[in-house]
Amino acid sequence: MDHPISDSPFEHLLTTNVCPTDAEFDSVFASLVRPIERVSSLSTEITKLETSLHKLRSERECLTSYINAHKPILSPARRIPPEILATIFIHTLPCDRFPTRSVNESPLLLGRVCSLWRAVSLSIPELWNRLHIVIPSSADSNLLCQVLSARAKYVETWLSRSGALPISFSLYSYNWTQHAPAQDARETMISIIHTMMSSLLHFSKRWKQVDFRVPGIIYKLLREPIGSLTREDVPLLESFKVEFSTWGITDITEPEYFFGILQAPALRSVSFTGLCSKVSGMSLQWQNIQHMQFSSK
Structure with missing residues (x-):
């Protein structure tokens, strides 16, 4: 039963400091006995209900955890056959460029979803037969050496997953002249780049499209190992592109230096930027060439 304060017979004492008479005191005291008992009873009942509510909530949380843990088992994605999953994965690759070593995009992103996806992605050669490699520039020579060393290792690891596919x-490099490394660091970086090139050359018989965009100083490191390739070393090569800046470099070799690679039997597209040459004097399989571009800029 509710007991509104406005219904109190002692309202005149509620809003003043008037001293109650003995009779009023006894009446007030007597009027509070049942409400006090009721409050005690309600408190006991509330405690019981709160205990029951706590038990119910605990049970609900336990059941919800069980349900949420088992729901993924019913996910349609988990029932997709690996061969279908592989096809889907291949379509996640970028179409307008080669994939990069970024954990935020395919194929590396796929391996971060779950162990199954990782296993499937690592088993698909089509996810690993294309790669964009960046040689960065940094004012911190030690950091640059560490980054280069890590990238040289992943080139080998990445391409080794490509099976027998082309x-x-x-390969893109920032201009080192903007942050010229110390001599000892430069020698270390050159050694690492040679290691990276060795990894790439290891797969030369499966090269299909090759694109170098580097400053002259990096080009000088690449031209000897690339220039040593013969037509037999690159039987699948269809596109060969070299673009570099000659800033600060004077002894740049003309495209004829790549005599062997330009004789590749499957070569269809050739592009050189930063090199000048007489097209008529180039040793190409002219009957196969469909695209050619030369620029000294």
């Missing part, structure tokens, strides 16, 4: 890659 390989396409692009």
Whole structure:
């Protein structure tokens, strides 16, 4: 039963400091006995209900955890056959460029979803036969050496997953002249780049599309190992592109230096930027060439 304060017979004492008479005191005291008992009873009942509510909530949380843990088992994605999953994964690759070593995009992103996806992605050669490699620039020579060393290792690891498929890659380097490394660091970086090139050359018989965009100083490191390739070393090569800046470099070799690679039997596209040459004097399989571009800029 409710007991509104406005219904109190002692309202005149509630809003003043008037001293109650003995009779009023006894009446007030007597009027509070049942409400006090009721409050005690309600408190006991509330405690019981709160205990029951706590038990119910605990049970609900336990059941919800069980349900949420088992729901993924019913996910349609888990029932997709690996061969279908592989096809889907292949379509996640970028179409307008080669994939990069970024954990935020395919194929590396796929391996971060779950162990099954990782196993499937690592078993699909089509996810690993294309790669964009960046040689960065940094004022911190030690950091740059560490980054280069890590990238040289992943080039080998990445391409080794490509099975027997043709390989396409692009190699881009920032201009080192903006942050010229110390001599000892430069020698270390040159050694690492040679290691990276050795990894790429290891797969030369499967090269399909090759794109180098580097400053002259990096080009000088690449031209000897690339120039040593023969037509037999690159039987699948269809596209060969070299673009570099000659800033600060004077002894740049003309495209004829790549005599062997330009004789590749499957070569269809050739592009050189930063090199000048007489087209008529180039040793190409002219009957196969469909695209050619030369620029001294």
